[in-house]
Amino acid sequence: MTAITAANINASREARPRRLEPGALMIVPALLWLVLFGVVPMILLGCMSLWRSTIFGIEMEWNLDNYRTIFSDDVYMRVLAQTLRIALASTVLSLILSYPLAYFLASAKGRKKTALVLLVFLPFWTSYVIRSYVWLPMLGRQGLVNQVLLWLGVVDAPIDWFLFNEGTVYLGLVYVYMLFMTLPIYLSLDRLDPKLVEAANDLGARPAQTFVRVVLPLSMPGVLSGCTMVFLLACGVYVTPQLLGGPSAVMFGNIIASQFLTSNNWALGAALSVILVVLVLGCLYLAGLRWGLQRLFMGAGH
Amino acid sequence: MVTAPARIVPSHAAPADPMSLVRPVAVGIVDVWKSFGATTVLKGVSVTIGKGEFFSLLGPSGCGKTTLLRMIGGFEAPTAGEIRIDGKDVGGLPPYARATNMIFQQLALFPHLDVFENVAFGLRVQKHPKGDIAAKVKEALALVRLEGFERRMPDQLSGGQRQRVAMARAIVNEPSVLLLDEPLGALDLQLRLQMHEELRRLQRTLGNTFVFVTHDQSEAMAMSDRIAVMNAGEIIQIGTPEEIYEQPKSRFVAQFVGHTNLFDGKVVAAEGQRVTVDCAGTPIVAHAARPVERGSNVTVAVRFERIGLGAKETTIEGRVVERMFLGGAVRLVIGYSDDRRMTADIATNGVTPSIAVGEPIAVGFNSADARVLTS
Numbered sequence: 001m002t003a004i005t006a007a008n009i010n011a012s013r014e015a016r017p018r019r020l021e022p023g024a025l026m027i028v029p030a031l032l033w034l035v036l037f038g039v040v041p042m043i044l045l046g047c048m049s050l051w052r053s054t055i056f057g058i059e060m061e062w063n064l065d066n067y068r069t070i071f072s073d074d075v076y077m078r079v080l081a082q083t084l085r086i087a088l089a090s091t092v093l094s095l096i097l098s099y100p101l102a103y104f105l106a107s108a109k110g111r112k113k114t115a116l117v118l119l120v121f122l123p124f125w126t127s128y129v130i131r132s133y134v135w136l137p138m139l140g141r142q143g144l145v146n147q148v149l150l151w152l153g154v155v156d157a158p159i160d161w162f163l164f165n166e167g168t169v170y171l172g173l174v175y176v177y178m179l180f181m182t183l184p185i186y187l188s189l190d191r192l193d194p195k196l197v198e199a200a201n202d203l204g205a206r207p208a209q210t211f212v213r214v215v216l217p218l219s220m221p222g223v224l225s226g227c228t229m230v231f232l233l234a235c236g237v238y239v240t241p242q243l244l245g246g247p248s249a250v251m252f253g254n255i256i257a258s259q260f261l262t263s264n265n266w267a268l269g270a271a272l273s274v275i276l277v278v279l280v281l282g283c284l285y286l287a288g289l290r291w292g293l294q295r296l297f298m299g300a301g302h
Numbered sequence: 303m304v305t306a307p308a309r310i311v312p313s314h315a316a317p318a319d320p321m322s323l324v325r326p327v328a329v330g331i332v333d334v335w336k337s338f339g340a341t342t343v344l345k346g347v348s349v350t351i352g353k354g355e356f357f358s359l360l361g362p363s364g365c366g367k368t369t370l371l372r373m374i375g376g377f378e379a380p381t382a383g384e385i386r387i388d389g390k391d392v393g394g395l396p397p398y399a400r401a402t403n404m405i406f407q408q409l410a411l412f413p414h415l416d417v418f419e420n421v422a423f424g425l426r427v428q429k430h431p432k433g434d435i436a437a438k439v440k441e442a443l444a445l446v447r448l449e450g451f452e453r454r455m456p457d458q459l460s461g462g463q464r465q466r467v468a469m470a471r472a473i474v475n476e477p478s479v480l481l482l483d484e485p486l487g488a489l490d491l492q493l494r495l496q497m498h499e500e501l502r503r504l505q506r507t508l509g510n511t512f513v514f515v516t517h518d519q520s521e522a523m524a525m526s527d528r529i530a531v532m533n534a535g536e537i538i539q540i541g542t543p544e545e546i547y548e549q550p551k552s553r554f555v556a557q558f559v560g561h562t563n564l565f566d567g568k569v570v571a572a573e574g575q576r577v578t579v580d581c582a583g584t585p586i587v588a589h590a591a592r593p594v595e596r597g598s599n600v601t602v603a604v605r606f607e608r609i610g611l612g613a614k615e616t617t618i619e620g621r622v623v624e625r626m627f628l629g630g631a632v633r634l635v636i637g638y639s640d641d642r643r644m645t646a647d648i649a650t651n652g653v654t655p656s657i658a659v660g661e662p663i664a665v666g667f668n669s670a671d672a673r674v675l676t677s
Binding site for chain 1: 375376377396397398402403404406408410411412413414423424426427428471472475
C-alpha cells in the first residue's frame with residue numbers, strides 16, 4: 001500500500017508541468033543584491049589575481065606570477081596554517097564558553113531572561129574595532145589590570161606580556177565573535193521542548209545522562225551553526241590581530257590588508273584573497289557534505 | 303509535616319471500594335495539598351489505588367488531575383501530604399528514581415532518535431545488557447503491534463503509531479505504575495476508540511497499575527476499573543464506572559458524567575427509600591440512598607435515556623420544544639409547567655417515533671431511575 005502511494009506521488013510529480021512556484025519573483029531583489037555585492041566583486045578579484053601590479057598601477061596582462069610567488073614562499077603557507085589554527089582554536093574556545101552561557105540564558109525565565117539576553121547583546125551594539133581596541137587600555141603596561149595588580153601589591157612592576165601575543169588574539173577573537181556562537185546555541189536550546197527533558201528523567205535518566213542523550217544532540221544544529229559562523233569570521237579577520245597580536249600572531253587577513261594598504265600590490269593581494277576564499281569554501285563544502293549546508297547556517301533542526 | 307499514619311483505605315472511599323480491599327496497594331495518596339504561589343490546586347486529596355487496577359482521574363480542565371498525576375511521577379512535590387508507591391514514601395525522590403513511567407499528553411518522543419532507540423532509551427540509561435535491550439524492545443514493539451517500524455523516525459509516523467511508540471517506550475521499563483496524561487486527546491474519534499481497546503488489552507496483559515487522567519467521561523467509563531471524579535482540587539466521588547453513573551453523589555458528578563436532568567424540590571413524603579419530591583408543582587417519585595427528612599430541599603437526578611414515552615411512576619406532561627435525531631435515540635427537549643425544561647432520549651429501535659415540535663407529550667420515569675443526590 002505504501003508502495004502504491006509512493007508511486008502515485010512520483011507519477012503526479014512527473015506529470016506536473018514545470019512551472020515557477022508562486023512568489024518565485026520575490027527572490028529577485030535578494031538575488032540581484034547577491035550578484036552585485038557578492039559574485040561581481042569575486043569575479044573582479046579573480047581577474048585581478050591573474051594580472052600584474054606595477055609601480056604605475058595594474059597591468060591587465062594574464063599570468064600566474066602572483067600564485068607562483070605565493071606558493072614558492074613558505075611564509076605565506078605558514079601564515080595560512082597559523083590562521084586556520086587560530087580560527088579553529090577560537091571556535092573551540094568560543095564553543096566552550098558559549099554553551100554554558102547559552103544554557104544558562106535558555107533556562108532563565110520571564111523578565112530575568114529578557115534582561116540577561118539583553119545584557120549579552122549589549123556589547124555588540126558597539127563597533128567591532130572598539131571592542132578589539134578596548135583591550136589595550138585594559139591590558140597595557142599602564143592598563144587597568146596592571147594598575148589594580150600594582151595597587152594590590154601582587155606585582156612590583158607592570159606585566160608586559162598581557163598584550164601582543166597569540167593569547168591576546170584568542171581573547172580578542174572570542175570576545176568579538178562569541179555572540180555568533182551563543183545566539184544559535186541559545187535559540188536551539190530555547191526551542192527544546194522541556195517535556196523531552198521530563199520524559200528522559202521519567203525513563204530513568206539522571207541529569208547528566210539527560211544532557212548527553214537528549215539536550216546535547218538536540219542543540220547540535222545550533223552548535224554547528226555557531227561553529228561555522230565563528231570559524232568563517234575568524235578566518236578573514238585582520239583588525240583584531242593587528243591591534244592585539246603583535247608580530248608573532250600575524251594572520252592571513254593582515255597579509256592581504258598590507259598588500260592593498262601598504263605594499264600597493266593589489267594583484268598579489270587579490271591572489272591571496274582568492275586562496276583564502278577557496279580554502280574557506282572548501283572547509284564549508286566538507287562540513288556541508290557531513291551536516292548539510294542548511295543546518296550550518298540556519299541551525300535548522302532535524 | 304503530616305504525622306497521621308497512611309490510611310490504607312480513605313474513609314470516604316471505603317463503602318464503594320471493594321477493589322482496594324482485596325488488592326495490595328500500588329499508590330497511596332494521603333491528604334495531599336499543592337499550591338502554586340497563591341493558587342491552591344489540590345486541597346487535601348486522599349486516594350488508594352490497588353495493584354493492577356485501571357484507575358482514572360476524571361474532571362474538567364484545571365481540576366488538579368494532571369498535577370496529581372505529575373506528583374505521582376515525581377515532577378511536582380506536594381506542598382503537604384504523602385505519596386506512597388508500593389508502600390514506600392516517595393517524597394523527595396526524583397522521577398528517575400521512581401518505579402513509575404508516564405505517557406505524556408504531547409507524547410514527547412525524542413525527535414532525534416528512531417523508534418527502536420526511543421523505546422530502548424529507558425533500558426540504555428539504566429544500563430541493561432545490550433542483548434537484553436534488543437529482546438525487550440522487540441517484545442514491547444510487538445505488544446503495541448509496531449513490528450517492522452524500528453528504524454522509522456518519529457516524524458515519519460502517523461498519530462496512532464506515535465501513540466504506540468510512546469506506550470512501548472513506557473511499558474518496556476516494566477513500571478510498577480504507568481501514568482497516562484490524556485495521551486489520546488490529539489487523536490480522532492475512531493482512532494481513540496481503537497486505542498481504548500488497545501490500552502485495556504495492554505493493561506490486562508501486563509497487569510501493571512494504570513493511572514489515567516482524562517476529561518472525557520465516556521473514555522474514563524469505557525476503560526476504568528474505578529474512577530475518581532475531581533473538581534476544583536478535590537475528589538468528589540470515587541467508584542466503579544457503574545457506581546459513578548448510577549449513583550452520582552452530587553450535582554457536579556451527575557452533570558459531568560452522562561446527560562442528566564436535575565429537579566430541585568422539597569420532600570413531601572418519605573417511606574423508606576421511596577420519596578416524593580415536589581418540584582414546582584410537579585410531584586416526582588424518587589429513590590433516596592440515604593434517608594431524607596420531609597420538608598428538606600433536595601435535588602433529583604434523572605438520566606436522559608431513562609425517560610420513556612407514556613405514564614410511569616412519575617409522569618410529566620408538556621410540549622416538545624426541540625427534537626434532535628441522534629441515531630439510536632431521538633432527543634426531545636420538553637417544556638412543562640410554564641418555563642421549565644427537561645430532556646428525554648427516546649430509543650428508536652429502528653422505528654422513529656413520530657413526534658413533532660410543538661406537539662403535546664407525556665413522558666415518565668420510574669423511581670429506580672430518579673436518584674436523590676446526597677450532597
